[in-house]
Amino acid sequence: MRYHASVKRVCVFCGSSAGSEPAYRAAAREMGEALVRRGTGLVYGGARIGLMGAIADRVLELEGEVIGVIPRALAEKEVAHAGLSQLHVVDSMHQRKALLTERSDGFVAMPGGYGTLDELCEALTWGQFGIHGKPIGLLNTAGYFDRLLAFLDHARGEGFLQSEHRTMVQVSADPDDLLDRLAASTPPGVEKLIGLEG
Numbered sequence: 001m002r003y004h005a006s007v008k009r010v011c012v013f014c015g016s017s018a019g020s021e022p023a024y025r026a027a028a029r030e031m032g033e034a035l036v037r038r039g040t041g042l043v044y045g046g047a048r049i050g051l052m053g054a055i056a057d058r059v060l061e062l063e064g065e066v067i068g069v070i071p072r073a074l075a076e077k078e079v080a081h082a083g084l085s086q087l088h089v090v091d092s093m094h095q096r097k098a099l100l101t102e103r104s105d106g107f108v109a110m111p112g113g114y115g116t117l118d119e120l121c122e123a124l125t126w127g128q129f130g131i132h133g134k135p136i137g138l139l140n141t142a143g144y145f146d147r148l149l150a151f152l153d154h155a156r157g158e159g160f161l162q163s164e165h166r167t168m169v170q171v172s173a174d175p176d177d178l179l180d181r182l183a184a185s186t187p188p189g190v191e192k193l194i195g196l197e198g
Contacts, residue, residue, distance in 0.1 A: 007135070007183050009041035009067070011104035013119040014051040015112035016079070024111045025054050027141040027175070031110065032058030034175035043104040045096065046070030046088070048081035051110060056081055069099045097122055106135040106182045111144040128165050133187035137170035137178045145171070164188040 018025050028051040035042055042059045045052055046068025056066050060083055067086045074080065075089050090096050097119060109120040126132050138145045149171065155161045168188055172178035 007040060007105045007179075009043050009065070009104045010035060010106045010108055010179070010182070011043040011100045011123075012055055012108045012110060013112060013116045013123075014044070014055065014110035015116060016045075016047050016050040016052055017113070018050050018054070019111055021142055023142045024051060024144070027139060028054035028110060029058040031055055031108070031139060031175040032064070033062065034179055035059060036062040036064035037176075038179065040179070041065035041067060041085075043067045043069070043100055045100070045115075046081060046084070047074070047079045049079060051112065053081065055110075056084065060084070067103055069096050069103070071096055101126070101132065101134075104134070106137070108137045108139055108178065108182070109145075110139045111141055124165075124168060127168055127187070130187075135170060135182040135185040136168055137172070137182050139175060139178055140171050140173045142173075162188075 012031065014028060032042065032055045036059055042055065042064065044056060047053060047070060056068070059066050066084045068081055068084045069088045069090060070080050071093055072089050072091055080087060088099055090099060101123065107123045109116055123136050127134065127136060152161065152166055152169065156163060156166045165188055170178060170181040170185055172181060
């Protein structure tokens with residue numbers, strides 16, 4: 001299998017908790033393995049705990065590249081991962097998200113909470129406005145994102161999302177399949193129509 005040369009690093013958004021289902025941690029490790037098989041680097045939030053730590057540890061175990069970006073306030077609470085290829089300590093969450101975007105060629109959201117949703121929604125919004133053309137996907141482990149996907153369909157049906165922007169979101173429960181979808185995807189080619197969608 002040949003992989004899209006432009007996706008050299010993938011930013012993964014995921015929980016600083018491991019979640020209630022063992023499948024979430026297993027999927028984080030599987031995503032790490034899939035990235036290393038392709039020679040694709042991991043860019044993530046820099047923590048050593050939860051799903052964030054699980055995916056970083058697996059990529060490092062397999063001698064892959066891991067770039068972490070963490071706000072100083074969290075690093076000072078000893079949450080930062082000490083063994084990364086690169087660790088960038090920044091002053092704010094805004095700087096964190098900007099650097100995560102700058103250092104990556106695509107985005108994957110895995111199970112997580114408010115922080116994961118915040119990062120995902122910013123990546124989607126920037127894509128919607130044409131600020132970046134990077135692919136975006138959801139690793140839908142155990143149907144975790146089913147209700148979010150239903151909401152996006154509802155938003156489209158109610159006139160708040162154009163169909164082209166709804167289809168920006170690639171979805172799979174399998175890490176290799178999702179990464180294949182990211183590599184094959186193209187930007188929507190339609191920017192947000194001001195006043196016609198939220």
